[in-house]
Amino acid sequence: MYSREFQEIVAFRRSNRKFDPNVEIPADVIRRSLEHAVLSPNSSNMQLWEFYWLRSEEVRKKFVPLCMDQQAAKTAKQMVVFVTRRDKWKERAAWNLNRIKSTIKGEPTSIQKRH
Numbered sequence: 001m002y003s004r005e006f007q008e009i010v011a012f013r014r015s016n017r018k019f020d021p022n023v024e025i026p027a028d029v030i031r032r033s034l035e036h037a038v039l040s041p042n043s044s045n046m047q048l049w050e051f052y053w054l055r056s057e058e059v060r061k062k063f064v065p066l067c068m069d070q071q072a073a074k075t076a077k078q079m080v081v082f083v084t085r086r087d088k089w090k091e092r093a094a095w096n097l098n099r100i101k102s103t104i105k106g107e108p109t110s111i112q113k114r115h
Contacts, residue, residue, distance in 0.1 A: 006033070019075040030078060046092040054079040 034051050042048070054060050055078050063081065067073035 016072050018071045019077065021075065021077070025078065030080070034080065044093060044096060046089055046096060048085050048088055048092065050083045050085055052081040052083065054081060 030053060034053060037051060038047065054063060060073075060076065060079055063079060064070075064073045073079070
């Protein structure tokens with residue numbers, strides 16, 4: 001139901017300067033958007049990021065200065081913070097390699113050995 005609407009939002013993409021306090025975004029829309037973001041392809045499938053969904057007004061207010069006190073940050077009812085975790089690359093590379101190895105049945109092929 002929301003895929004067409006989401007596609008339109010992505011295609012239209014513009015920067016919001018101020019959010020309407022009367023508009024509510026359903027939690028399931030945000031949750032599904034984050035689930036899709038987690039599946040985004042990246043180098044070696046390591047997902048060196050984390051997403052934090054800020055819903056608490058108290059917590060969001062602490063982030064406003066980090067957003068250069070922009071009006072959009074001040075008026076948002078929810079925020080998603082993207083954190084890059086370069087420190088996780090070894091852990092996530094090992095996890096990815098183990099997942100690949102777990103799919104190999106029998107003797108690995110020459111292509112599978114290269115990975």
